[in-house]
Every structure is written in structure tokens, then in C-alpha cells.
Amino acid sequence: MVTITVAGTAHRLVPAERGTVRLRATREARRSADVVPFVADLHARLAADAERYVTAGAATRWSADQVYVSTVQRYRRDSDVAETFQVAAAGVAVRFSDFAALSTWVTDAGAVDGVVVDGVDWELTDDHRREIEREVRAEAVRDAQERAATYAAALGLDVSSVDAVYEPGLRPHDQLGLEGASVVQFGHRASADHGGPTVSLRPERIEVSARISADFTAS
Known part of the structure; x- marks a missing residue:
């Protein structure tokens, strides 16, 4: 043997x-008062879009983060002087079953000032x-x-x-x-x-x- x-x-x-689109509403300025209201409003609009896609049957689920604010240091060009900026951001993720609707949303939302398309996860x-x-x-x-x-x-x-x-x-x-x-x-x-x-x-x-x-x- x-x-x-x-x-x-x-x-x-x-x-x-399925394709899960990940978007962020974000803005940077010297004061948090100049970024938080803008991001909160834009984030609410993205969340409303996401909910409509799910209701229409083009997406199976969606989720949204809370608005968060962070502080970053930016150096002036050709200088050692750093300036402080406030960055506000909030994400929205939508899992699409309709890929035509996915492409439409990425195209439309990606053209809006303050929106960043982080990516699409296929599964x-x-x-x-x-x-x-x-x-x-x-x-x-x-x-x-x-x-x-x-x-x-x-x-x-x-x-x-x-x-x-x-x-x-x-x-x-x-x-x-x-x-x-x-x-x-x-x-x-x-x-x-x-x-x-x-x-x-x-x-x-x-x-x-x-x-x-x-x-x-x-x-």
C-alpha cells in the first residue's frame, strides 16, 4: 500500500x-461654526437620497454616520508656519441591487460640492x-x-x-x-x-x- x-x-x-457605495459629506474651515452646519445639511440630503433608493427597491439597505469634527494643522506654502483648521465629516453607505441607480447616484452626488466618493464594495x-x-x-x-x-x-x-x-x-x-x-x-x-x-x-x-x-x- x-x-x-x-x-x-x-x-x-x-x-x-450588490454594490455598496460609500460617500462622505465634508468641509474644512478655520472655525467649526463654518463647517458643521454645512456638513449636517449636506449629510441629511445624502441620507434622504439613500432612504429613497431603498424605498424604491433600487437598494437593499443604507446606513449613516454622525457628524464628527476634527482639528488639523496645515502649513502655509513655503513656510514653517502652521495654521489650525476644523474639519467636519459624516458618511453615508448604500447597498445597491440596481447598478444603474448606483452609477446615477455616484455621478450626481459626486458632482456636489462637499461630497467625496470613498469607493464601491462589490459583493x-x-x-x-x-x-x-x-x-x-x-x-x-x-x-x-x-x-x-x-x-x-x-x-x-x-x-x-x-x-x-x-x-x-x-x-x-x-x-x-x-x-x-x-x-x-x-x-x-x-x-x-x-x-x-x-x-x-x-x-x-x-x-x-x-x-x-x-x-x-x-x-
């Missing part, structure tokens, strides 16, 4: 089904992600079985049993420290300059991957 140890891998690229729905993960894990196991059978045949043997299956990092004395079956998101970061051109957004594809190692006995 011979022990055959192999790796099994699988991956799948799946079109994104799958939770149920679909779990379904794809199960399928990819099974594909990784089948890949390992095929590899073991190929090695066994080259030795003039047949695989008689599987002795163990491990996700990366779980095999005894394995120092790789890798993750098991997982979703890896390659998020497309969107940005918009104030008054800049229309922002074109293309949903990213999400890579769902799995990797295992397995011990087989051939005889």
Missing part, C-alpha cells in the same frame, strides 16, 4: 450582485455566496480525487480509500496559515472629483476559491 498526498483546488468567478448576496462556497469546496475535493487517481494509475495501483481531508492550515505541523474555502473580493474603488466628468462604474466579478489537501491510500 502507498499513501498519496495531494492538493485539490477550485475557483469560480461570479458577477457581483454577492449572502445566500448565493454560501451556495457557491459549497459547490467550490466540493469541486476542490473532486480535483484532489482525480489527482490521486492519476498518481495511483501511474504506479499501477488503484485508490482504495481516503484517509484524511484538510483545509489549509489545519493539517498537523502545517505552517502555511492559509485560509480555507473563502470569498475573495476584488473591490473596484470608485472616485469622483467635484464637478468632474461622469463616473462610469462596472461591477466587479467576485472570485470564490477553495483549497484542500488530502491523504489517499492506493494498493
